[in-house]
Amino acid sequence: MPNRNDIADQIIIALRRVIRAVDLHSRTLVQSHGLTGPQALILKALPVNPLPVSELAGRVSLSVATVTDILNRLEQRGLITRERDAQDRRRVLVGATPDGLALQQSSPPLLQERFVQSLNALQDWEQTMLLASLQRLGAMMGAENIDASPVLSSGSLRATAEALEEVLEPLESEGENEGRL
Secondary structure: OOOHHHHHHHHHHHHHHHHHHHHHHHHHHHHHHOOOHHHHHHHHHOOOOOEEHHHHHHHHOOOHHHHHHHHHHHHHOOOEEEEEOOOOOOOEEEEEOHHHHHHHHHOOOOHHHHHHHHHHOOOHHHHHHHHHHHHHHHHHOOOOOOOOOOOOOOOOOOOOHHHHHHHHHHHHHHHHHHOOO
């Protein structure tokens, strides 16, 4: 039977592999298509007909502010257009340009799409076990209060200063107590 240190090492290695897979996929997407994970998510979520920004935000489970930020970058690149709704001038409609539609079609599947496909192949009890284990891992790492969206991407992820402090303070305390960080 492996000892506790061996198990801890194997868990950390598995976690590190997941982090690396997300990072490598994100880098590949940027290098091959010039898109970040969140930008690709937004672009892929755009239907042929324009829709309100708030509806788009709901589709991708991101805040309107975050989606607006991403749309600014996509608009600068000529991949989307924004216009006021003719029936309700308060609403802004967003749609993909021909270049945006072409990129939408040529970009590879998002990492979470592949993950969800594999996850759906598992039995319900296996999915529940994975969820419980990952939630416990998040709690063990002090990450349960960090806001996250269902986007597997590295890079420009936002975290509030308070959320970062909540995670870093316990780690710094443990490091001081153990003589390492």
